[in-house]
Amino acid sequence: MADQIHTINLEEEFKNCPLCSYNGGFHSMLKRDGEEIKWLFVCPSCNEVFDVGQTLKQ
Numbered sequence: 897m898a899d900q901i902h903t904i905n906l907e908e909e910f911k912n913c914p915l916c917s918y919n920g921g922f923h924s925m926l927k928r929d930g931e932e933i934k935w936l937f938v939c940p941s942c943n944e945v946f947d948v949g950q951t952l953k954q
């Protein structure tokens with residue numbers, strides 16, 4: 897999996913991959929960042945990781 901996380905400005909929906917044009921939606925993953933847990937999305941086609949600004953609080 898790539899180390900780089902692509903930050904996305906979420907508009908109406910985030911379903912299509914901006915890098916490889918895959919349009920079937922995303923896998924999700926969680927990543928701890930200090931006190932926060934980032935909710936990230938992984939493209940099933942190119943495996944790139946995207947951050948749309950969602951976080952979970954414990």
Ligand SMILES: [Zn+2]
Binds near residue numbers: 917942
């Ligand atoms: Zn992709």
